[in-house]
Amino acid sequence: MNSYVLGALVNVELKKLIRHPVNLFMNLLFPALLTIVFMFTFSDPELGMSINSVVPGLVVYAVIFLIMTVAQSFSSDKKLLRRLSTTPMTSTEFISSQIISNMIVAIVQLTIVFTLAYLMGFRPESSFGGIALALPLTAIFALSSVGLGLITSTVSKNPEMAVGLSFLFILPQMFFGTFMPLSSSTEVIAKFVPSYYLFDALKLVFEGSWMNSAFFYDMAIISSVSVLIVIIGIALFKKYGSR
Amino acid sequence: MTSDIESMLKKLNRKELLELAHTKKINIPKNWSAQFIIELLSLNIEVEEIQKSKTKSTKIKEKTEMAPIIVIEDLQKKFENVTAIDGLNLEIRKGELFSLLGPNGAGKTTTLNILTGILQPTKGNAVIDGFDVAKNASEVKKIIGVCPQEATVYSFLNAKENIELFGKLHSLSRNQIEKRADIMLKLLGLTDASQRRAGGYSGGMLRKLNLIMALINDPKIAFLDEPTVGMDARARRNTWEFIGSLKGEDKTIVLTTHYIEEAEALSDRVGIIDYGKLIELGTPEELIEKYGVNNLEQVFLNITGRRIMEGL
Numbered sequence: 410m411n412s413y414v415l416g417a418l419v420n421v422e423l424k425k426l427i428r429h430p431v432n433l434f435m436n437l438l439f440p441a442l443l444t445i446v447f448m449f450t451f452s453d454p455e456l457g458m459s460i461n462s463v464v465p466g467l468v469v470y471a472v473i474f475l476i477m478t479v480a481q482s483f484s485s486d487k488k489l490l491r492r493l494s495t496t497p498m499t500s501t502e503f504i505s506s507q508i509i510s511n512m513i514v515a516i517v518q519l520t521i522v523f524t525l526a527y528l529m530g531f532r533p534e535s536s537f538g539g540i541a542l543a544l545p546l547t548a549i550f551a552l553s554s555v556g557l558g559l560i561t562s563t564v565s566k567n568p569e570m571a572v573g574l575s576f577l578f579i580l581p582q583m584f585f586g587t588f589m590p591l592s593s594s595t596e597v598i599a600k601f602v603p604s605y606y607l608f609d610a611l612k613l614v615f616e617g618s619w620m621n622s623a624f625f626y627d628m629a630i631i632s633s634v635s636v637l638i639v640i641i642g643i644a645l646f647k648k649y650g651s652r
Numbered sequence: 653m654t655s656d657i658e659s660m661l662k663k664l665n666r667k668e669l670l671e672l673a674h675t676k677k678i679n680i681p682k683n684w685s686a687q688f689i690i691e692l693l694s695l696n697i698e699v700e701e702i703q704k705s706k707t708k709s710t711k712i713k714e715k716t717e718m719a720p721i722i723v724i725e726d727l728q729k730k731f732e733n734v735t736a737i738d739g740l741n742l743e744i745r746k747g748e749l750f751s752l753l754g755p756n757g758a759g760k761t762t763t764l765n766i767l768t769g770i771l772q773p774t775k776g777n778a779v780i781d782g783f784d785v786a787k788n789a790s791e792v793k794k795i796i797g798v799c800p801q802e803a804t805v806y807s808f809l810n811a812k813e814n815i816e817l818f819g820k821l822h823s824l825s826r827n828q829i830e831k832r833a834d835i836m837l838k839l840l841g842l843t844d845a846s847q848r849r850a851g852g853y854s855g856g857m858l859r860k861l862n863l864i865m866a867l868i869n870d871p872k873i874a875f876l877d878e879p880t881v882g883m884d885a886r887a888r889r890n891t892w893e894f895i896g897s898l899k900g901e902d903k904t905i906v907l908t909t910h911y912i913e914e915a916e917a918l919s920d921r922v923g924i925i926d927y928g929k930l931i932e933l934g935t936p937e938e939l940i941e942k943y944g945v946n947n948l949e950q951v952f953l954n955i956t957g958r959r960i961m962e963g964l
Contacts, residue, residue, distance in 0.1 A: 411823065413820060413823060414820060414821055414823065416820075417816075417817055417820035417821065418817075418821075421806060421809065421813075421817055424808060424809060424813070425806070425808055428808040428809075428849075429808050488800070488802060488804045489804050489805075489806065491770055491800070491804075492798065492800055492804045493821070494769065494770060495768045495769060495770060495793060495796065495798040496793055496818065496821040496822060496869075497790065497793045497794050497821060497822060497823070498821045499790075
């Protein structure tokens with residue numbers, strides 16, 4: 410893999426994030442707005458919801474919306490991808506650039522949510538080292554969003570369709586894999602939703618109780634499922650998506 | 653006297669100019685435009701030296717240009733029930749400007765898409781500079797530049813950033829990219845707009861940027877798919893002059909176009925395809941003579957018009 414080429418591609422992806430209004434809003438402003446609104450709404454103890462649960466959920470919200478931006482971006486850039494494929498750039502370099510740039514975005518999102526929540530009264534019980542664990546966890550989880558975005562783009566005929574279909578992956582993760590209350594039946598569904606494990610792991614990190622088997626179980630699930638999803642996404646997109 | 657020398661020098665192509673400079677022990681940077689070289693040389697040489705050089709260079713050119721750099725054999729491409737290319741056989745010579753002409757849907761773009769590795773052929777093969785396009789695509793991609801029919805640029809990047817990306821994908825240094833980009837932006841009149849985002853460009857400007865991105869790697873072979881379509885007459889003329897100037901850079905240019913008059917003026921040879929088959933091949937002069945008409949457009953209408961009538 411040529412790191413010079415990879416660097417150039419990551420640079421373009423990050424510029425897209427900043428300069429493209431939809432990407433800028435969905436990736437950076439939306440998590441910020443969501444954090445402010447949720448922190449105002451749920452910081453009242455009378456509502457019975459712990460801020461310690463809300464903050465991990467907000468991080469999950471931010472990262473799962475990457476599915477939409479990835480799907481939209483791949484669908485609208487199909488002609489550009491065709492053109493890029495006539496250069497010496499390899500598909501591995503291209504996919505790696507997508508993964509790296511989305512991991513960077515996920516870390517920025519985590520930082521935004523955490524900083525705003527902290528400014529609004531959120532106080533994690535973990536040490537700094539413990540909190541730092543949230544970074545690799547979130548970055549690895551971003552792989553699943555890239556993978557699901559690729560799958561969505563593969564089956565979408567245009568960017569609008571990609572945005573719509575992305576909610577098939579976003580909504581279950583929002584409702585079954587965050588701080589929304591679960592019944593005994595929805596708890597079963599939640600076990601099949603990747604965000605459920607990130608939410609749980611982040612909660613353990615912020616509570617300072619991550620040195621246990623539950624955390625490492627979450628971590629193992631997040632890593633293996635995210636890698637699997639991104640591999641499936643790449644395979645499907647390579648075979649059918651760039652047509 | 654200097655203007656006489658200059659006018660003689662203007663008749664030489666870039667390779668000939670560089671050879672002349674070499675004999676005078678003048679180092680010419682690769683990125684210098686032909687005009688700069690002419691001005692420098694005109695101060696340094698005598699008329700007879702140009703004539704001597706021209707004779708030598710022409711002999712070398714004739715010898716090397718006969719070798720084919722692109723060989724297409726029995727190429728076929730089917731899309732479900734439609735045969736886009738039907739047993740195409742063609743050789744394109746090194747250093748020539750070859751125009752692929754044909755009516756809409758004749759198979760021109762599909763042919764270019766196969767040659768550039770975007771599409772896989774159903775049958776047959778294409779070899780570029782000794783590399784099979786289907787089997788050694790990575791080697792082929794190092795030596796080609798592709799200007800697609802539709803202007804495909806990143807709208808949120810400015811012209812320089814778009815060009816820089818494509819230069820970097822070919823592993824060119826920032827310095828190399830900047831030098832080459834500056835020259836091409838200037839020649840195509842995009843310098844002033846180079847810091848503006850491509851999303852705000854007019855159609856003509858996008859096409860010019862599209863072309864520069866294809867040529868930033870100084871490719872051995874450039875595939876230009878209707879590079880001037882949608883441009884106004886002035887921009888088109890400017891772009892054709894630019895494409896014409898590439899002929900002197902020892903580059904093989906394969907282009908498709910609907911502007912037959914310009915193809916006639918610029919092309920060394922033209923191939924006319926229809927229904928995915930090569931139906932005529934030769935220099936514009938040869939074809940005009942063969943069909944006993946006044947220009948290439950009449951040749952084109954003669955051939956493709958007859959085919960249309962046969963189809964009715």
